[in-house]
Amino acid sequence: MKYVSARFYFVLFISFLLVACEGEINTNENASGSAPIPVQNDLTDNDDFFHAYRLSSIPQSLSDTLSTTDTVDYFYLELPLRSYRSYSFELKSLTGDADLELINAYLNKESWSENAGTEDELIDYWRNYTDLDNNMVFLKVINRSGTDVMYTLEVN
Amino acid sequence: MTHYVTLLMTLLLLTMCASPALSQNGNYTSLTFKKSVWTSSQYVGDLSDWVYFDEGNATVLEYRSPESSFSFSAAIRESEDGSNELESLVGATRLGDMFLKLETGGSEGQLFNPDNNEPLILPDNKTFKSQLNMLAIGSNWSQGQGVKYGFAWVNLVQPAEIELTYYSVLADAGIVGAPTWAESAVDPEFSNHILGLWFDVDSLSSFMNGEGTFYSNPAISGNFIRGFALDWEMVVGLYFSDPSLDLSPILKEAYGLDYEYVESSGLAWTNSYKMAYNLVYRAQDSLSVGLQMGIEGRAVQTLFEIPEDKTISSKDQVIGKIGIGDNDSYQWGPYVRLAVEF
Numbered sequence: 021m022k023y024v025s026a027r028f029y030f031v032l033f034i035s036f037l038l039v040a041c042e043g044e045i046n047t048n049e050n051a052s053g054s055a056p057i058p059v060q061n062d063l064t065d066n067d068d069f070f071h072a073y074r075l076s077s078i079p080q081s082l083s084d085t086l087s088t089t090d091t092v093d094y095f096y097l098e099l100p101l102r103s104y105r106s107y108s109f110e111l112k113s114l115t116g117d118a119d120l121e122l123i124n125a126y127l128n129k130e131s132w133s134e135n136a137g138t139e140d141e142l143i144d145y146w147r148n149y150t151d152l153d154n155n156m157v158f159l160k161v162i163n164r165s166g167t168d169v170m171y172t173l174e175v176n
Numbered sequence: 177m178t179h180y181v182t183l184l185m186t187l188l189l190l191t192m193c194a195s196p197a198l199s200q201n202g203n204y205t206s207l208t209f210k211k212s213v214w215t216s217s218q219y220v221g222d223l224s225d226w227v228y229f230d231e232g233n234a235t236v237l238e239y240r241s242p243e244s245s246f247s248f249s250a251a252i253r254e255s256e257d258g259s260n261e262l263e264s265l266v267g268a269t270r271l272g273d274m275f276l277k278l279e280t281g282g283s284e285g286q287l288f289n290p291d292n293n294e295p296l297i298l299p300d301n302k303t304f305k306s307q308l309n310m311l312a313i314g315s316n317w318s319q320g321q322g323v324k325y326g327f328a329w330v331n332l333v334q335p336a337e338i339e340l341t342y343y344s345v346l347a348d349a350g351i352v353g354a355p356t357w358a359e360s361a362v363d364p365e366f367s368n369h370i371l372g373l374w375f376d377v378d379s380l381s382s383f384m385n386g387e388g389t390f391y392s393n394p395a396i397s398g399n400f401i402r403g404f405a406l407d408w409e410m411v412v413g414l415y416f417s418d419p420s421l422d423l424s425p426i427l428k429e430a431y432g433l434d435y436e437y438v439e440s441s442g443l444a445w446t447n448s449y450k451m452a453y454n455l456v457y458r459a460q461d462s463l464s465v466g467l468q469m470g471i472e473g474r475a476v477q478t479l480f481e482i483p484e485d486k487t488i489s490s491k492d493q494v495i496g497k498i499g500i501g502d503n504d505s506y507q508w509g510p511y512v513r514l515a516v517e518f
Contacts, residue, residue: 043438043482043483044485044486045339045341045438045486045497046485046487046488047341047343047344048343048344051344051488051489051490051493052489052490052491053491055351055491056432056433056492057351057353058351058432067429069355069430069431070429070431096353125355125356126292126356126358127295127296127297127356127430128289128292128293128294130292158355
């Protein structure tokens with residue numbers, strides 16, 4: 021009887037513990053301040069998603085430089101609505117090793133090009149109707165060499 | 177293979193060194209082969225979709241003298257790619273009337289988001305190393321039955337889901353021009369600590385002394401003792417945690433938001449069980465040979481969290497918090513254990 025009693029209280033104790041309880045994080049309709057606004061027009065300050073340089077038209081071509089301290093550049097592009105076709109993103113005229121990544125609006129990598137040396141980097145991206153729930157894409161240019169790298173980015 | 181030879185040599189060395197001092201105390205040595213699996217399949221929430229553990233085999237070498245002064249156990253894990261790594265190291269010693277046990281083990285894994293249209297914050301480095309460490313101090317129960325009890329500290333390092341909360345009006349829409357806000361982030365090596373009561377039931381060593389345990393059914397036939405048993409090791413106590421990944425720069429660079437993390441603490445437990453079948457041959461009082469086969473498993477769970485409510489105070493704020501159960505852990509696998517005591 022003594023053991024039965026001990027087991028009963030043990031099960032009771034564990035049952036009490038299993039009644040999960042946790043704190044809540046509340047959203048607030050009356051939160052103060054302002055929502056931050058992305059800065060998308062500065063080629064000298066496009067080192068993250070929130071400062072990705074906006075590519076306003078297709079086709080487009082622009083040139084920029086990566087250094088040993090400025091190792092990544094981000095670009096932001098809104099693909100045309102209801103336009104189901106192939107897009108090409110290309111890094112040309114490289115003076116060093118650099119790679120190119122295509123990242124969707126959900127921060128997931130869609131595609132990438134990692135050729136060695138100064139070989140051009142090319143991403144062909146087929147956009148179909150299933151991708152229409154968000155038409156934003158980000159391009160990430162990465163310096164893989166230990167020196168400055170000049171490049172030309174072409175979007176078609 | 178080299179590791180196995182090393183382990184066997186260590187076993188022989190320990191046995192030889194310990195024999196003179198332990199011949200009167202019950203010198204116990206065992207070798208265990210087991211399939212070691214860290215699994216994310218029973219994670220709460222979506223974490224099971226994002227975390228992938230390697231599977232492997234483990235060999236456990238144990239030298240233990242429960243009534244005396246020294247105990248040692250080591251496991252080498254062989255991954256599917258053929259590489260070996262030290263999976264666990266367990267040592268125990270007796271200080272006066274106290275029993276001291278130290279255990280460490282781990283497994284490597286990877287993070288991956290299979291749904292390209294699901295916003296999720298993952299670290300740049302998608303590999304991680306999970307770890308389970310334990311330090312226990314206690315003594316043998318005076319009634320025997322293979323029971324030890326005392327206090328323990330458990331440290332579990334593994335991936336955990338951090339839930340993110342935003343300003344309500346923008347929570348669904350996000351900010352135009354910024355990536356879609358993620359509802360979760362994965363901390364690859366989130367550290368959980370449990371500090372509390374510890375007890376351990378070991379049927380094989382108990383059988384080898386001609387005794388049973390709480391949950392065993394020893395049948396004696398001549399010099400043989402055999403039967404099924406449930407071995408159990410448990411630590412229950414205070415829980416607190418320590419994140420490894422600083423999400424502040426990630427969320428700032430992705431969304432321009434300021435990050436605040438809410439600490440998590442409460443009660444948790446870890447259960448390690450062995451559903452075993454023991455077969456022991458006792459030649460004399462001074463010699464026992466044992467075989468144990470079974471399934472071994474371990475669960476680490478948060479049971480109760482001390483509630484702490486938070487409210488978004490400004491529109492550029494995001495709050496992160498781990499949900500109860502989002503850092504649970506399960507391991508399991510079959511094993512065979514051979515033992516000799518003299």
